[in-house]
Amino acid sequence: RMLRCSLALASPLPLACTGGVFLSAPGSAFQGASVSMSDSDEFEYEDDGDPAEEEEGDEEAIQVENAFYEADDNRQNYPERALEQFQKVVTLETARGTEVVWRFKALQSMVGLCGRLGRFDDMVARYRELLSYMDKVTRNDASEAINAVLDSASSASDVSKLETIYELTLENLQATSNQRLWFSTSVKLAKLHLELGEVHKLQRLIRSLHKTCQKPDGTDDISKGSQLLEVYALEIQMCTVTKNSLRMKEIYPKTMELTTAIADPRNIAVIRESGGKMYMTEKKWEGAYNEFFEAFKNYQETGNSGRAKVMLKYVVLANMLALSDINPFDSREAKVYQDDPEISAMANLRTAFEQNDIGTVDKLTTNASYKILSDPFIRTYLQDLLRNIRLQVLQNTIRPYRCVRLQFLATELNVESEEVISLLVQLILDEKIAAKIDGTAGFLHVDASSKEEAMRFASLKKWVDSFERIHTGLLGKLNQMNPPPV
Secondary structure (H helix, E strand, O other): OEEEEEOOOOOOOOEEEEOOEEEEOOOOOOOOOEEEOOOOOEEEEEOOOOHHHHHHHHHHHHHHHHHHHHHHHHOOOOHHHHHHHHHHHHHHHHHHOOOOOHHHHHHHHHHHHHHHOOOHHHHHHHHHHHHOOHHHOOHHHHHHHHHHHHHHHOOOOOHHHHHHHHHHHHHHHHHHOOHHHHHHHHHHHHHHHHHHOOHHHHHHHHHHHHHOOEOOOOOEOHHHHHHHHHHHHHHHHHHHHHOOHHHHHHHHHHHHHHHOOOOOHHHHHHHHHHHHHHHHHOOOHHHHHHHHHHHHHHHHHOOOHHHHHHHHHHHHHHHHHOOOOOOHHHOHHHHOOOOOHHHHHHHHHHHHHHOOOHHHHHHHHHOHHHOOOOOHHHHHOHHHHHHHHHHHHHHHHHOOOOEEEHHHHHHHHOOOHHHHHHHHHHHHHOOOOOEEEEOOOOEEEEOOOOHHHHHHHHHHHHHHHHHHHHHHHHHHHHHHHOOOOO
């Protein structure tokens, strides 16, 4: 209860009240004086309610809060005890009424604990209960809770339970019209389908996602560029899995238009990696090199060092296949990984490739400790890589000869005679050498007037012709300056 007293005093003074008499404080100007209250003095009493009821309500709220924090303290080391205590929080707050604060947090913690303990049926049941309170909390709290549950559920060994979690989430989000959270959750589910190779489910979900990024006339809504980029990144990865190169060629230019305005390195890294693989299948090595290098930089920017290292391997592979003089390890980004054993092996492979050291190339690619061929993608293009280096070695080997035995060339390259003939045919067709293959006698006859020599003589002829023109011009000017006598 609150007591208010009003006294007519000239100035505020420190007073003490005893019984109905106010006494002046010692040391004041009115020391020793007393003021008696009469009937005319004004007193006001205000009663704010029964304090016993307020204290009882506060005690219940404090009890619920304390129970939550006690359970939270036990969550890490004593999960079973924490589950019981979180259940107590739910029971206590439910008994108090419709207010939803601590039971929502408790249910979120219980979902995570059930997943951690492998009780996925209980996890799904608790998650259903948690979703029933989504309309009772703020949108931010709902988003944070769903994202936390999905992150903890991603470690589930039973994929069917994980799919159930995603489906329950999407069903609830459609009812609440939380479009943004529905989109991000659908993207996570699509990535799960992609990882499991569930192409049909992935196709349906990509169509639903793409529809939310389109205008009423069916064209792409550029204002939703970030979401479009995520959808196209998923579809490009699906095209890589299904080897649908025609659809990928249709999508890829669209993603390049979007990346000029929207720079999300996570999506760009995936798109660039897929683009590099597309160019590799077409044997466009230079284009693949550029795409892989962009993917490498974007993976590094996002802190995904594992994928960045893989992309650097692909960069080196495409660089060798393109016969490029650019050394990718000269870049500042690549130097960070130069001491990594697997990257060091790729660097040594490139050095051996430049030096046409086919023995070292064979050693590096066949030794399992270097892990070069542990990557299926690199293994796919190993024969293209070996053929490139063999062509260079073969061309250098036959240069000083006019006639050379095929078996000798096979020994030098450490391949069969049939492979040597195939390589020679390619060099002849590419006009790298002018020669004839005598398969019966087992010899290669090199034309003395090879293409290189013909080009050399053609250059000399041009030089001589230019010199003659200059000589003729000078003579003409001299004749003009000194005309012959008449």
